[in-house]
Structures are given as structure tokens and as C-alpha cells.
Amino acid sequence: xxxxxxxxQFWGEVLLSVGLAIGSSFLATIPxxxxxxxxxxxxxIGMLAKAFFLKRSSQTGGLGxxxxxxxxxxxxxxGTRLDFAVLAEAGLQVLVFDLLMVVLGVLLISAIxxxxxxxxxxATLAAVGSSICGASAIAAAAPAIRANKETSALAIVTCTLIxxxxxxLVIPLxxxxxxxxxxxxxxxxxxxxxxxxxxxxxxxxxxxxxxxMATKLLRVVFLAPVVALLPRILRDSNQNRTESGTGSPVKPxxxxxxxxxxxxxxxxxxxAGYFPSSIHSTLNATxxxxxxxxxxxxxxxxxxIGLQVDFALLKKHGAKLMLAAGLAWLALxxxxxxLCSVW
Numbered sequence: 432x433x434x435x436x437x438x439x440q441f442w443g444e445v446l447l448s449v450g451l452a453i454g455s456s457f458l459a460t461i462p463x464x465x466x467x468x469x470x471x472x473x474x475x476i477g478m479l480a481k482a483f484f485l486k487r488s489s490q491t492g493g494l495g496x497x498x499x500x501x502x503x504x505x506x507x508x509x510g511t512r513l514d515f516a517v518l519a520e521a522g523l524q525v526l527v528f529d530l531l532m533v534v535l536g537v538l539l540i541s542a543i544x545x546x547x548x549x550x551x552x553x554a555t556l557a558a559v560g561s562s563i564c565g566a567s568a569i570a571a572a573a574p575a576i577r578a579n580k581e582t583s584a585l586a587i588v589t590c591t592l593i594x595x596x597x598x599x600l601v602i603p604l605x606x607x608x609x610x611x612x613x614x615x616x617x618x619x620x621x622x623x624x625x626x627x628x629x630x631x632x633x634x635x636x637x638x639x640x641x642x643x644m645a646t647k648l649l650r651v652v653f654l655a656p657v658v659a660l661l662p663r664i665l666r667d668s669n670q671n672r673t674e675s676g677t678g679s680p681v682k683p684x685x686x687x688x689x690x691x692x693x694x695x696x697x698x699x700x701x702x703a704g705y706f707p708s709s710i711h712s713t714l715n716a717t718x719x720x721x722x723x724x725x726x727x728x729x730x731x732x733x734x735x736i737g738l739q740v741d742f743a744l745l746k747k748h749g750a751k752l753m754l755a756a757g758l759a760w761l762a763l764x765x766x767x768x769x770l771c772s773v774w
Contacts, residue, residue, distance in 0.1 A: 444493025445731075448501070448738065451476050452730030456723065459627065468627030470566045471591040473730035474584065477737020485738055497735035498580060503689035505728030506571050510696025511718040512725075513652060516704055524774060525646045528621040528767055533653045535766075536562025540759040547755040549748070551665055553582050557756045559661070560590035561763075564651050565624035570729060571690065575658050576665055581741045585748060587733065593757045594624030597764070601632045604768075612638030614771045620646025622764045655694045 452473045459469035537558045544554035556578055560569040566587045573583040601623060605615050616639035619632040626647055633643040703714045 441491040441493040448497035448731040448735040451734035452727045468625045474733035474737045477734035481738045494735040498732045501728045502732030506689045507692035508725040510693040513697025515701040529649045532621045543759040556586035561760045580736050580739045581744045584740045598628045615639045616643030618771045619643045
């Protein structure tokens with residue numbers, strides 16, 4: 432009977448995480464929450480629920496299951512949005528700007544944050560989120576480098592707030608700087624954190640959407656190689672230890688299974704472009720139907736992370752991390768803006 436009750440508690444925690452993710456996805460359709468996106472909102476709502484309602488910690492492992500297993504399944508499903516043909520169609524300018532943002536972003540932001548006194552795993556997660564695709568990138572990178580839930584939550588909250596403020600910075604630039612719609616699309620797509628933020632920034636500028644979203648989605652393609660390389664990059668740090676307190680160094684995986692699944696799913700969707708049109712359109716329609724379930728799975732993992740957050744850690748490091756990561760992102764943004772103006 433005790434085991435059965437424990438099983439009910441386990442699934443209760445999983446369902447709570449999924450319920451918060453579904454609620455967040457609805458909330459993300461209403462302004463001004465649409466700038467945050469359902470995934471980031473799920474984390475924030477999970478944290479609020481932990482702060483005001485759920486005082487006790489997880490006893491059954493249900494939140495841990497939601498935070499890890501649902502996330503990894505969601506990342507594999509995220510591959511249905513990949514199309515490697517975008518690489519060929521995007522053009523040299525988009526490819527160069529994206530590579531610049533991803534490579535410089537990961538290296539520069541993590542170096543600045545380490546210099547500011549943050550531990551390597553937290554610095555790396557904040558850098559990956561700022562450089563690739565916000566919460567989704569942090570969620571994918573965290574298990575690969577064995578980041579704990581507090582570190583993941585701190586990085587996600589920081590990137591969400593910086594990305595939201597950045598969206599409102601980028602939108603007025605079109606009229607101030609006078610960039611052509613195409614270049615404005617490249618700028619927004621190459622620099623803003625979340626897909627939802629890019630879409631919000633592109634909406635007021637006719638002619639910018641297609642280029643901007645192609646630029647953004649190309650950055651998402653770089654998620655897999657970056658996550659695969661992170662353990663090797665961190666292995667060289669003397670401070671890099673598992674955060675479980677064992678003190679053993681992180682052993683790099685050849686390729687985490689969920690990243691391999693993400694790549695294989697993307698490869699299949701790319702090859703599907705060459706199938707007969709009837710099959711291709713059916714697969715595209717299926718992929719379209721999977722967008723919301725994918726977001727809910729990743730959102731459920733974010734909600735579960737939020738429900739386990741240590742608020743003392745957030746209070747201790749949050750403001751300083753946001754300032755350091757925000758200034759580092761702003762420096763990169765200035766570089767991309769300058770390149771957009773001359774190229």
C-alpha cells in the first residue's frame with residue numbers, strides 16, 4: 432500500500448509539472464507574456480509555486496523524472512523543427528553571423544563570467560543560453576555537463592530576463608539605425624535568445640520575418656555540436672567537478688543520446704524534403720502537430736526545475752550574474768550590429 436501511495440505521489444509530481452507547462456503555454460499566447468515564451472514561463476511559474484505553495488522538497492523522484500527524462504524526450508522531438516537545408520539556403524552572411532554569435536558567445540561570455548567569480552558550469556550554461564536559444568539550450572546542455580537544478584534555474588532565469596529586455600532594445604533600432612528589413616532580420620535572428628523573442632522583434636518589420644527566423648533556426652542547428660563539445664571544454668578546468676559533491680571530474684560523453692536523437696530527427700526531416708510531395712507534406716503536417724507537445728515536454732521539465740529551486744542561491748548570485756552576462760551579451764550585440772551596418 433505504501434509503495435502504491437508512493438507511486439501515486441510520483442505521478443502526481445509529474446502531472447503537476449505537465450499541468451504547469453500546459454498553463455504556461457496558454458499564458459504565452461497573451462501579451463506581454465508572449466515575449467517570454469512558454470518554456471521560460473513554465474520555469475518562472477514553477478518557481479512561484481515552490482515559493483508560495485510547495486514548501487516541501489520532492490520525496491518520490493517525480494520532479495527529477497520530469498526534469499530529466501521528459502526534457503530529453505522533448506529535445507529529440509525538437510529535431511523535427513530542424514532542416515539542414517537551411518544551412519545551404521541561408522547564405523554566407525547569415526552563416527558567418529551565426530557562427531560569430533555562437534563561438535564568440537560561448538567562449539567570451541563564459542570567460543567573462545568566470546573572471547567575475549562564477550563557477551565554470553554556471554558560466555558555461557549562461558553563455559550557451561545567450562549564444563544559441565535561451566532556455567532550450569541550457570536545458571539541453573545541463574545534463575551533458577552534470578549541472579544541478581539550482582545552477583540550471585539560475586542560468587535560465589538570467590537568460591530569460593536578459594533576452595526579454597534585449598527584445599525591447601532591438602525593436603526600436605530599426606527606426607533609429609535605419610537597417611534594411613533583411614539586415615534587421617539577420618540582426619534579431621543572430622542575437623536574441625528565444626525563438627519567441629525573435630518572432631516578437633520581427634513582427635513589427637515587414638520583410639524581416641523569413642530571414643530572421645532562418646537566421647535563428649540556423650543557430651539552433653549549432654546546439655548539437657556545442658553540447659557534444661562542452662564536456663571536453665570543461666574537462667580542462669581544474670575546478671570542474673560534479674555538483675553532487677562527489678568531487679569526481681566530469682567524464683565527456685561521445686555524444687549524449689538525446690543530442691544524437693535530435694540530430695537524427697533533424698536529418699530525417701531534411702531528407703524528407705526529397706520525398707514525393709504527398710509524403711513530404713504529411714510529414715511536415717505531423718511535425719507541425721508535434722510543436723506544442725514538444726514545448727510542453729520541455730516546459731514540464733522547466734516547471735519541475737522551478738519546483739526544486741533553492742532561492743537562497745538565486746538571491747546570492749542572481750543580480751551579479753545578470754549584470755555580467757547582460758554586459759557580455761551587449762558587447763556581442765554591438766559587434767553584430769556594426770557588421771550588419773557595413774556588410
